Amino acid sequence: MSLNPHTAASLRPLKIMIVDDSAVVRGLISRWLEHEPDMVLAGLAIDGAKGVEKVKEIQPDVLILDIEMPNMGGLEALPKLLAAKPGLKVLMASTLTTRGANVTLRALELGAADYIPKPDSTRIGGADGFRTELLTKIRALCGRTRSWPAPAPAPAPEKPATLERSSALISSQAPRPAPLAAPKPVITPVAPIVRPRSTGPKRIDCLVVGASTGGPPALRAFLLGLGPDWKIPVLIVQHMPATFTAILAEHLDKALPQKVQEAKDGMLIESRNIYIAPGDWHMTIKNDPIVKQIKLDQGPQVNWCRPAVDPLFKTAADVYGNHALGVVLTGMGHDGRDGAKALVDVNGSVMVQDEATSVVWGMPGAVAEAGLAEIIKPIEGLSAACKAFARGERPN
Structure with a gap:
């Protein structure tokens, strides 16, 4: 299989940007990205307007976009973000509510690549599935499904913590070293095989x-x-x-x-x-x-x-x-x-x-x-x- 248009990008870490007004969500995702050799946190923004300006400057590969934010929400910002970086892959961070579903589907119609349901907001343990799905989708959207191993297990917290406590822990941590350079992926092209077509008309029911x-x-x-x-x-x-x-x-x-x-x-x-x-x-x-x-x-x-x-x-x-x-x-x-x-x-x-x-x-x-x-x-x-x-x- 050819690597669709991502061959050159596959030789460097993916640049990920987060636009979310929640310090907790920004902190959690930032920590996860530090453990991924093929990804790097390229930027953060707390609303859509600031996100548009940073995208112009940073030119990220993938942007994780919250829906509900002050000043400029995700749905309003989305067309501007896509215009600021042609080809940008936008993942909508959505709540599992009727309103969240309606807005997310509208965002997909406007050009968002995919969505990811947000974890339960009360406990850090609800974020494990969110982390795995998020990292998997980032790689898939950038054509790295076959090129990189599955995400490593998330570091286990010392004891259960609320998201509020987690936010305090994140802000008190010393800066972490820059991520290691990503290894070159091993790519094995596989050409698709077109099945011979049967002859004659066929009724479809x-x-x-x-x-x-x-x-x-x-x-x-x-x-x-x-x-x-x-x-x-x-x-x-x-x-x-x-x-x-x-x-x-x-x-x-x-x-x-x-x-x-x-x-x-x-x-x-x-x-x-x-x-x-x-x-x-x-x-x-x-x-x-x-x-x-x-x-x-x-x-x-x-x-x-x-x-x-x-x-x-x-x-x-x-x-x-x-x-x-x-x-x-x-x-x-x-x-x-x-x-x-x-x-x-x-x-x-x-x-x-x-x-x-x-x-x-x-x-x-x-x-x-x-x-x-x-x-x-x-x-x-x-x-x-x-x-x-x-x-x-x-x-x-």
């Missing part, structure tokens, strides 16, 4: 879609590209928390002529309907003798995810056979690869978003490198190919 990092804007563009005449039911797994999937469904429902809803257990799969898997629930398809139904469960995580793409794709293969069409959009990891194989094994078709237009070419890249993708195209090409399938034609 169900479209299943998987997405993760960068997914909401990609989903919106892809579904809008299907057009007002699209009638085939669409089932989507987007890696998101529960509150966010409900808001995502609402946003898409307002934008599309088809009905978009967060799926419920036992819901009938009907034409002109689009179903979003709810956060923390796997979505699969139940093959009722009379009607097809959605089944939700909270079984073990698959590929460290729930919902996961693989269970949906596998049951689509079981229920619809070669009349199922799978699409894998931008995302981190390899969720969807095994499900894509299940579709291919029953002579179904699988398409993936190309590397150039993906925020992260992890999920689609894994499918392509396994030789399971029949078509590799940007968003508009995938929508056009789906419409060709719906007409019983072979896409170009």
Whole structure:
């Protein structure tokens, strides 16, 4: 796999900037970055206006942006930050609330690369998952998923502490030495393999879609590209928390002529309907003798995810056979690869978003490198190919 446009940057530490009015959050993230040889804290700002000025000066690779701040909040600052540094990767730090979800999805539409849920604000222990996810996403957004080891374990505090106490500890610490120079990454290019296309028309009865990092804007563009005449039911797994999937469904429902809803257990799969898997629930398809139904469960995580793409794709293969069409959009990891194989094994078709237009070419890249993708195209090409399938034609 080629390193998309980050080859030169991969030979130096990534420059990370934090824009957040919370001294506690700034302090925690700063400490974490000190332990990462491939990252360096390049700057701090306490509001959006100051952040814009510092971005012009520092030109960071990744910016972690709070939503609620005095003077200029994250949503207002975002377009100015992106204009100050073309190609800047912005991670929105979001609360798991309805308002947080609405604002975060709006930020993604405006150009933010991804979001990360903030930890519980009362205890430092709630930050462990936040740290791991944050560092993983930073590396993925900069094309270093394959080049750097997983984040090292966080230093354990001597005893439980509130975030207020943690802030005092941070401010009293002596300055730490500069991080060591990052080692050169080992990169093994792997060329994607385009699966030979089967011949002749194929009837499509169900479209299943998987997405993760960068997914909401990609989903919106892809579904809008299907057009007002699209009638085939669409089932989507987007890696998101529960509150966010409900808001995502609402946003898409307002934008599309088809009905978009967060799926419920036992819901009938009907034409002109689009179903979003709810956060923390796997979505699969139940093959009722009379009607097809959605089944939700909270079984073990698959590929460290729930919902996961693989269970949906596998049951689509079981229920619809070669009349199922799978699409894998931008995302981190390899969720969807095994499900894509299940579709291919029953002579179904699988398409993936190309590397150039993906925020992260992890999920689609894994499918392509396994030789399971029949078509590799940007968003508009995938929508056009789906419409060709719906007409019983072979896409170009």
